[in-house]
Amino acid sequence: MTALVRRLGVTDAVVVGLGAMLGAGVFSVFSPAAEAAGAGLLVGLLIAAVVAFCNATSSARLAALYPQSGGTYVYAHRRLGPFWGFQAGWSFVVGKTASCAAMALTFASYAAPGHTRLVGILAVVAVTALSYRGVQRSARVSLVIVVLTLATLAVVVVAALAGGTASTANLTGVEPGGVLQSAGLLFFAFAGYARIATLGEEVVDPRRTLPRAIPLALGLVLVVYLVVGVSALLAVGADGLAATAAPLRAVVEAGSFAALSPVVQVGAAFASLGALLALVLGVSRTTLAMARERELPPFLAAVDARHGVPYRAELAVAAVVIVLVATLDVRGAIGFSSFGVLTYYALTNASALRLAPHEGRPPRWVAVLGLVGCAVLAVTLPLPSILGGLAVALAGALTWAVRRNRGEKQVTAGRG
Template identity: 60%
Template sequence: MTSPPALSRRLGLTDATLIGLGSMIGAGVFAAFSPAAQAAGNGLLIGLAIAAVVALGNATSTAQLAAVYPVAGGAYVYGRERLGPWWGFLAGWGFVIGKTASCAAMAMTFAAYAAPAGWERPVAIVAVLGLAGVNLLGITRTALATRILVAIVLVVLAGVVAAGAASGLPALSAPLDLVASGPYGILQSAGLLFFAFAGYARVATLGEEVVDPARTIPRAVVLALGLAVVVYAAVAVAVLGMLGSAGTAASATPLEDAVEAAGWGWAGPVVRLGAAAASLGALLALIAGIGRTTLAMAREGDLPRWLAAVHPRYSVPHRAEIVLAVVVCAVIAVVDLRGAIGFSSFGVLVYYLVANAAALTQPSVQRRFPRVLAVTGGAGCLALVATLPWGSIAVGAAVLVIGVAYRFLSRGRSAPNTHPET
């Protein structure tokens, strides 16, 4: 079998770090605080710390695996190589369903900031269709576009933090009750906030395009995660300090409402611009990434093979991206933002659970981080899944079972465990 052409290795440490950072501080920072406050109130600050610890375990496992398997596909590849085809399928299917919900969440976040009241869902659907059309023409995000996106979002978030500092953070003047919602509420907020951290694996999925991947990917993943944690903590304190936990929970646009509460009404449109840009940038990248993962799974027979078609002119997985756009529009029509975030977290946590299990099988010569981090990441994934909203768990489990049933029926119990060359 003829191997496809290899991708060019052009991404150095700076670009790889910025891609990871851009994936984490995109639209998630504008969307995740409201549902997290609904779950835990001020306890979302503890939830943020828990999500960061779980993310560290997952990130180091992913980076360690990517250094050994620097190819596109992420945990889908790692699961197949270290644990077997079924585990690879669970990771890939978890990624596809989780990131499909992320697409819906990004589109709805864009609409929350950009659409007139009552028009949020139609505007979100138009955004999905428009960006799917862009992807079908072969347009993907480049390192330069990522630099621009990160710069815009960081400027906007710095403005939010500055507004909080100028206001004196009145809601934080009295001692905070961080545990009023109890352990369950705090863990549920951690699961919802994990949605915003999940972009650090983007560096690993670009493994074929990173210079010196064995050295660059682990460093870039850890650097990007560390910077994202600092940014998220600062924004969380600022928003809670200006709106309080009740105001944060009740707001569809908490960052905009926060700067207005601080008396910076002029900054509201700037926040809206930043949220819209971050949402559209994340949505564009997600559509392209899911299309590629779907293509890889279809080539292996883990999804219908007709989804593996590549457009002869534009060289994109056009069938996969068209189907994705239709599914995302359907999700937008029937699911609210919190439901989309919860479902996304379910799928992504399954993905990282497989990545941690795969990392635990690596021999010591391949190990770059202590095994306890992989154990922490895996245990954290299980705990956060268990505390997600029950509706998200039920729907996520049902969709996961559907995927397993499809693979079982299409390949048969006695199908050989082959690893075709890719």
């Protein structure tokens, strides 16, 4: 069995996207962004949102035309060629695997600050076990997580604004040279809408569902991020956010609502676990698509007949995530993830530029701005993230070249 089941509508897809984006960034990403740009992270947030909008528009048009599991791996294959398709899939798998590690570490930073690596690894094991059993993020579960996340963020905003520490003086201290870097890091928080695009084989009427769900989910998340970001800066300033891996807990603990800190810990923990599950699902399905094309080991293409999940791909992803959790911190994982995801979306926009008008091509300026924006944000990330991302991209290119050369030799041998 290799086919997936279509069962998600527009509302379902929006909820999945909301859960992936809210949990994937809002509880962790303000810390490295504040370290890079100070209060200028708000400008970085808007820049990231513009780039994300362009990417979302290109993704929606392509996903409607190619409603298959795999996202830009499929689009770039069809529009740019096999090598770029492989690079898109490779970048997504690597970048989102790092996102999984970031979410596991975020969960542990809120739930068990003194034991982040051990608890993060246990979280990966637990989520993988649930996914392996077919316990996926259904629309109902996603809705519960989104409601819980929004309720937690409401507590943070109230505590920030009414806790006695809010001051407009905390909005000073902008680091202009770090604004673009903060935008690249904050982009990590928006990238959950890729989860919707990778549901191409699991949504009902994808030509109608995907173009509506992706931008709607993105717009709602932007509003939430702006409200939370401004409130957090007013309460503790950029230095307070940069000093911890659990910035929203620090916001609550700074004022007279410190007793509500456990509420934020629980909400952040659930949101992070929900995002981790969504990320595992997205990465494993791109891995499935690449394995189907024999660009990753074919045995990863197996889909469990009973539960309908690509269980081997999920187990492989979990193994890599555990290694990353044991070796990276949250900030390193976010930077590394951002480079891979920005590369992925650069190829998304390049693919959209190859669409004809009758195929639903987005406005050309949108795809061009998205492509250029992704490239600029990628090269302004912290140097270790850039070097690590380039090394992974090179490894992907070499892997593709070796597999292609091996395939050509097998064809030649067969003819002989």
